[in-house]
Amino acid sequence: MAQVLARPRLISLAAGFTDDATLPVSETRRVLGRLLARRSTGEPALQYGSTPGLPALRRQTAARVRAQDAAAGAERLPEARFDPEAVLITHGSQQLLYLVTEVLCDPGDIVLVEDPTYFVFLGILQSHGVQTRGVALEADGPDLSRLAAVLDRLRRAGRLDRVKLLYLVSYHQNPTGTTTSFAKKAAMLELLRHYERRAGHPIYLLEDAAYRELRFAGPDTTSALVAPGGAARVIYAGTYSKPFATGVRVGFGLLPEPVRRVVLRVKGNHDFGTFSLGQHLLAAALESGVYDRHVARLRARYAAKAGWMRAAMRRHFPPAVTWVEPRGGMYVWARLPRGVHTGPRSAVFQRALNADVLYVPGRLCYAPDPTRRAPDHELRLSFGHAGEQAIRTGLRRLGRVLAETCGS
Amino acid sequence: MAQVLARPRLISLAAGFTDDATLPVSETRRVLGRLLARRSTGEPALQYGSTPGLPALRRQTAARVRAQDAAAGAERLPEARFDPEAVLITHGSQQLLYLVTEVLCDPGDIVLVEDPTYFVFLGILQSHGVQTRGVALEADGPDLSRLAAVLDRLRRAGRLDRVKLLYLVSYHQNPTGTTTSFAKKAAMLELLRHYERRAGHPIYLLEDAAYRELRFAGPDTTSALVAPGGAARVIYAGTYSKPFATGVRVGFGLLPEPVRRVVLRVKGNHDFGTFSLGQHLLAAALESGVYDRHVARLRARYAAKAGWMRAAMRRHFPPAVTWVEPRGGMYVWARLPRGVHTGPRSAVFQRALNADVLYVPGRLCYAPDPTRRAPDHELRLSFGHAGEQAIRTGLRRLGRVLAETCGS
Numbered sequence: 001m002a003q004v005l006a007r008p009r010l011i012s013l014a015a016g017f018t019d020d021a022t023l024p025v026s027e028t029r030r031v032l033g034r035l036l037a038r039r040s041t042g043e044p045a046l047q048y049g050s051t052p053g054l055p056a057l058r059r060q061t062a063a064r065v066r067a068q069d070a071a072a073g074a075e076r077l078p079e080a081r082f083d084p085e086a087v088l089i090t091h092g093s094q095q096l097l098y099l100v101t102e103v104l105c106d107p108g109d110i111v112l113v114e115d116p117t118y119f120v121f122l123g124i125l126q127s128h129g130v131q132t133r134g135v136a137l138e139a140d141g142p143d144l145s146r147l148a149a150v151l152d153r154l155r156r157a158g159r160l161d162r163v164k165l166l167y168l169v170s171y172h173q174n175p176t177g178t179t180t181s182f183a184k185k186a187a188m189l190e191l192l193r194h195y196e197r198r199a200g201h202p203i204y205l206l207e208d209a210a211y212r213e214l215r216f217a218g219p220d221t222t223s224a225l226v227a228p229g230g231a232a233r234v235i236y237a238g239t240y241s242k243p244f245a246t247g248v249r250v251g252f253g254l255l256p257e258p259v260r261r262v263v264l265r266v267k268g269n270h271d272f273g274t275f276s277l278g279q280h281l282l283a284a285a286l287e288s289g290v291y292d293r294h295v296a297r298l299r300a301r302y303a304a305k306a307g308w309m310r311a312a313m314r315r316h317f318p319p320a321v322t323w324v325e326p327r328g329g330m331y332v333w334a335r336l337p338r339g340v341h342t343g344p345r346s347a348v349f350q351r352a353l354n355a356d357v358l359y360v361p362g363r364l365c366y367a368p369d370p371t372r373r374a375p376d377h378e379l380r381l382s383f384g385h386a387g388e389q390a391i392r393t394g395l396r397r398l399g400r401v402l403a404e405t406c407g408s
Numbered sequence: 409m410a411q412v413l414a415r416p417r418l419i420s421l422a423a424g425f426t427d428d429a430t431l432p433v434s435e436t437r438r439v440l441g442r443l444l445a446r447r448s449t450g451e452p453a454l455q456y457g458s459t460p461g462l463p464a465l466r467r468q469t470a471a472r473v474r475a476q477d478a479a480a481g482a483e484r485l486p487e488a489r490f491d492p493e494a495v496l497i498t499h500g501s502q503q504l505l506y507l508v509t510e511v512l513c514d515p516g517d518i519v520l521v522e523d524p525t526y527f528v529f530l531g532i533l534q535s536h537g538v539q540t541r542g543v544a545l546e547a548d549g550p551d552l553s554r555l556a557a558v559l560d561r562l563r564r565a566g567r568l569d570r571v572k573l574l575y576l577v578s579y580h581q582n583p584t585g586t587t588t589s590f591a592k593k594a595a596m597l598e599l600l601r602h603y604e605r606r607a608g609h610p611i612y613l614l615e616d617a618a619y620r621e622l623r624f625a626g627p628d629t630t631s632a633l634v635a636p637g638g639a640a641r642v643i644y645a646g647t648y649s650k651p652f653a654t655g656v657r658v659g660f661g662l663l664p665e666p667v668r669r670v671v672l673r674v675k676g677n678h679d680f681g682t683f684s685l686g687q688h689l690l691a692a693a694l695e696s697g698v699y700d701r702h703v704a705r706l707r708a709r710y711a712a713k714a715g716w717m718r719a720a721m722r723r724h725f726p727p728a729v730t731w732v733e734p735r736g737g738m739y740v741w742a743r744l745p746r747g748v749h750t751g752p753r754s755a756v757f758q759r760a761l762n763a764d765v766l767y768v769p770g771r772l773c774y775a776p777d778p779t780r781r782a783p784d785h786e787l788r789l790s791f792g793h794a795g796e797q798a799i800r801t802g803l804r805r806l807g808r809v810l811a812e813t814c815g816s
Contacts, residue, residue: 017456025450032440042433046653048425091499095679124677245454247684269532270678271503275686276655 009356011394016174016330017385018246022301024294028245031284045280051268053089053252054279060286061087061252065223065238068212072182072220078231086254088264091274093210093239093251098124099263099270100206100235100253104164105130112150112166114142116333116365116378118174118208121167125367131162132367134374139324141180142168144187151195153371160199165206166192171221172211172329175365175380179221179327186227193229204259206235213243213295215328216303225254232256240282243295248278302330305383308391316399320406330384333362336377340406343376348405355397417764419802424582424738425793426654430709432702436653439692453688459676461497461660462687468694469495469660473631473646476620480590480628486639494662496672499682501618501647501659506532507671507678508614508643508661512572513538520558520574522550524741524773524786526582526616529575533775539570540775542782547732549588550576552595559603561779568607573614574600579629580619580737583773583788587629587735594635601637612667614643621651621703623736624711633662640664648690651703656686710738713791716799724807728814738792741770744785748814751784756813763805 036042052058066082080086090096105111107129113121115134125132133150135142147166154160166188170180185207192203207224224234239251255263267273285291306326313323313332323334342348343361352359362378381398383391444450460466474490488494498504513519515537521529523542533540541558543550555574562568574596578588593615600611615632632642647659663671675681693699714734721731721740731742750756751769760767770786789806791799 020451020455023451023454025444025447025454028454029441029444029450032444033437036433036437036440039433042437043428043431044655046431046433046436046655047428048654091679091683098678120677120680127674127677245685246456247452247454247688249679249683266535269528269535270506271499271657272528275499275657275683277653278683278685280655 007356010358011356011386011390011397012358013381013383013386013391013394013398014358014360015385016382018242018330019301019305019385019387021387022298023245024290027285027290027294028281031281031288031290035280035284041280045277047276049273049276049279051273052264053087053274054276054283055084057089057279057283057286058084058087060283061089061238062254064286065225065236065254068220069222069226072222074222074226076226078226081225081231081234081254081256086256086260088253088255088260088267089274089279090251090253090267091271092241092249093208093237093253094120095270096237096251096253097121097206097208099266100165100259101125101128101130103259103262103266104204108162109164110154110159110162111164112147113367114168114173115367115372116175116362117167117367118169119365121208122367132369134367134369134372137176137178139178141170141178141184142188144184144191147188148191151191155195155198160195161201163195163199163203165204167206167208168224169208169210170224171209172214172326172331174211174329175331175360175362176333177324177326177329177331182222182227185224189224189227189229189233192233202233204233204235205230206237209236209238210242211329212238214299214302214330216299216306217327235259240291243298244282244285244291248281250274250278250282302328302383305388305391306332308388309381309383309395312392312395312399316396318399318403318406321402330382332381332383334379334381336379336402336406338377341376342379346376348401351401351405352398355401357394357397357401359398415764418766419764419794419798419805420766421789421791421794421799421802421806422766422768423793424790426650426738427709427713427793427795429795430706431653432698435693435698435702436689439689439696439698443688443692449688453685455684457681457684457687459681460672461495461682462684462691463492465497465687465691465694466492466495468691469497469646470662472694473633473644473662476628477630477634480630482630482634484634486634489633489639489642489662489664494664494668496661496663496668496675497682497687498659498661498675499679500649500657501616501645501661502528503678504645504659504661505529505614505616507674508573508667509533509536509538511667511670511674512612516570517572518562518567518570519572520555521775522576522581523775524583524770525575525775526577527773529616530775540777542775542777542780545584545586547586549578549586549592550596552592552599555596556599559599563603563606568603569609571603571607571611573612575614575616576632577616577618578632579617580622580734580739582619582737583739583768583770584741585732585734585737585739590630590635593632597632597635597637597641600641610641612641612643613638614645617644617646618650619737620646622707622710622738624707624714625735643667648699651706652690652693652699656689658682658686658690710736710791713796713799714740716796717789717791717803720800720803720807724804726807726811726814729810738790740789740791742787742789744787744810744814746785749784750787754784756809759809759813760806763809765802765805765809767806
C-alpha cells in the first residue's frame with residue numbers, strides 16, 4: 001500500500017486537504033506583518049493566553065455565528081447561546097470533538113451518528129470505548145423515523161441510560177455533502193428531549209458545522225443553537241482552519257453549561273490554551289475583512305472545482321453510478337449498484353489503485369453498529385486538494401474502472 | 409480573590425509566564441516574512457501536516473538534543489534514541505505530558521513524582537484518577553534512598569503492579585530550581601528496572617526537560633536518554649515555546665517504542681497534528697540561527713533578573729528565610745521556619761495579598777500522598793514575567809510581611 005501511495009502518477013481524490021493554490025499566503029504575511037510590526041500588538045500574539053481563548057476572538061466568534069443564523073432566517077436568537085463566555089477556542093475543531101467525547105462519554109456509552117459519518121470522529125469514539133448506532137441519511141438530514149426507531153430499541157433494551165450524544169455533521173456533510181434542514185434539527189432535539197426523561201440525563205446534540213462557511217450554492221441553514229431546546233442541549237463546533245488555512249489550527253465551540261465548564265477544565269490539562277499566534281492572526285483577519293474576502297474566493301474556487309468534477313463524472317461514469325451534487329464542502333458521495341463493492345480489498349479499489357487513482361471506500365465512513373450491516377457499494381471523492389487537471393484525469397481513470405466493474 | 413487579583417498595584421511573582429520584553433517580535437516577523445514571501449515555502453506552512461510533525465523539525469530536534477547531550481559530556485549516544493522517527497511534535501510540551509498519561513495510566517494507577525513538583529502535571533494525573541507518591545528532593549535531585557523506600561513500601565503492599573511512571577522535572581525544576589545529576593538519573597533507572605521485574609511491566613522515567621535551554625549558570629547535564637537502560641525506558645519531553653515564544657506552542661517528545669506508536673495514535677485523535685505554521689516558524693528559526701541568538705539573549709536576561717531577585721531577597725528577607733540560588737529556569741523556592749505557614753489561608757499569604765504581592769504557596773506543589781504530610785512553609789517566586797522594578801518592589805513588600813511573620 002505504502003509503495004502504491006508513493007507512486008508519482010497517483011491522483012488522490014481521497015484526502016480532505018484544502019487546495020494548496022487557495023492558501024492565503026500573501027494575506028497571512030500581510031496580517032502577521034502588521035501584527036508583529038509593533039510590540040504592543042506583537043507581544044500578546046507571542047505570549048501565553050488564557051485557556052478559553054483570546055477574548056476578542058471569542059467575541060467575534062459569538063457575533064459571527066449569531067449573524068450567520070440571523071442571515072439564515074432564525075426567528076429567535078437566544079442571547080445566552082451567543083454570549084462570548086459560551087465560546088471556547090480550540091486547537092482545531094477536532095480538539096473540541098475530542099474534549100466533548102472525553103468529558104461526556106464513559107466506556108460502554110453509546111453515541112448516535114449519521115450513516116455514514118465523519119470517520120475520524122469514529123476513531124475518537126473507539127479510543128474511548130464508546131459504542132455507536134447509525135441513523136440513515138435522507139436528502140435533508142437523518143431519517144427521523146429511523147432515529148426514533150433506534151432510540152426506541154435502546155429504550156426497550158434498557159440501554160437509554162448509556163446514550164450521551166447525537167453527533168451531526170450538519171452542513172455539507174463529510175462524506176455525503178448532505179445539509180440537515182433546520183426543521184429536522186428541531187425535530188431531532190424534540191425527540192432527544194422525549195427520550196431524555198427515560199435516560200435520566202441530558203442527551204446532547206453535537207452539531208459539527210465544520211463546512212458551514214464552505215457553502216457555494218443555495219441559502220444557508222439556521223443552526224440547531226436557535227431551535228427550541230437548543231439553548232441547553234446543543235454543542236456547536238466550528239472552525240477557522242478549513243475556510244482560512246489548515247496549517248493554522250484554530251477551531252471553536254459554543255457550549256452550554258455545565259459542559260462548557262468541564263470541557264474548559266480538561267482543555268486546561270491538555271494544553272492550557274490554544275497557541276496565541278493563530279488566535280491573534282484570525283482575530284485580525286476577521287476584523288480587517290481579509291478573512292471574509294478569502295472565504296469568498298475559496299467558495300468560488302470550490303464551486304468551480306465541484307463543477308469540473310460534476311462534468312467529468314457525467315462524462316466518464318457509467319449510468320449505474322449515482323451521486324448527489326454538493327452545494328458546499330469538498331466531497332461527492334457516489335453510489336454504485338448494491339452488489340459492487342468498493343472496500344479496500346474490492347476489485348474496484350484495487351483496479352483504481354492500479355489505474356493510479358485513490359478514493360475513500362464508503363464503508364470506512366460507517367460506524368460499527370451490530371444492528372445493521374454497513375453498505376459497501378459507495379465511495380467518497382474529494383475536490384478539496386486536487387487541481388483541475390487532477391480532477392479531470394482522476395475521474396477519467398476512475399470512470400474506466402467503474403465502466404468495467406459496474407457495466408456501462 | 410478575583411477582586412484582589414484585579415488590583416492595579418498587585419505584583420505577581422506567581423505566574424510562570426515569560427517576560428513580555430524578551431518576546432522575539434521582530435525576529436518572528438522577519439522569519440515569517442521570509443517564509444511567507446514565496447508560495448513554495450508559504451503553502452506548506454499553511455497546510456495540514458502529518459500527525460508526528462514536520463520532518464525537518466523532527467530531524468532538527470533529534471540532532472539538537474543529541475548535540476546537547478554530547479556537549480554535556482555524554483559518553484555514549486545511542487543512535488536509536490536520537491532517531492528523528494522517535495520524535496513527536498506536540499501543541500506545547502504540556503500536550504505530550506497529557507498524552508503520555510492518557511496512554512500509560514489507568515484510574516487507580518500510581519505515578520511517582522518529586523516532592524515538590526510541577527503542579528499542573530498533578531492536575532493531569534488527578535483528571536485521570538491516578539494516585540501519586542512523592543519523593544523528597546535533595547540538592548542534586550530526588551533522594552534515592554527515599555525513592556527505594558517508596559518503591560519497597562509499594563512492593564510490600566502488593567501495589568507495584570500499579571506503578572507506571574516516575575515523573576522528573578530534571579533541569580532547573582519548577583518549582584525549586586533543582587537540577588538532577590546524571591548519576592542520579594542513572595541510579596533511578598537502575599532502581600526502576602529492579603522493581604520492574606516485580607511490577608510485571610515497564611516503569612518509565614518521564615524526563616520533563618522544559619527548562620533545559622534556560623540555563624544561565626554552570627554546565628549542562630546529560631539527559632537520562634543516554635544512561636544505561638535509558639534507551640528503552642526514558643520518555644524525554646522538551647519545548648521550543650518557553651525558550652522562544654510561549655504564544656507559539658510547539659513542544660516535543662522523544663519516545664521509545666511501543667509508547668511512541670500508541671501516543672502517536674492518540675495524538676491523531678486529539679488533533680491529527682500540531683499546527684504547521686508554528687512548526688515551520690521554529691524550523692526556520694533553528695535553521696537560520698535566529699533561535700539560538702534569541703536563547704542566548706534570554707539567558708542573559710534571566711541571569712540578570714535572577715541577580716536582582718537574589719539581591720532583593722538578601723536585602724529584604726529576614727535571616728530565618730532560606731533559598732537556593734537558581735542556575736536556570738525562572739523560579740526561586742524559599743523556605744520559612746517550619747511553623748510558619750504559607751498556604752492560601754495563612755497569615756503570610758493574606759498579608760502578602762494585602763501588601764499587593766502574590767506568590768505560589770508551596771503546598772500546591774506537593775502531590776496528594778497519604779503516606780506523608782505535605783510541608784506548608786515554602787513558597788515559589790518567579791522572575792519570569794516581572795520586570796526589574798516589579799521584582800525589587802515585590803520583594804520589598806514580601807520581605808516586610810516575612811519580617812512580621814517569621815521574626816527578623
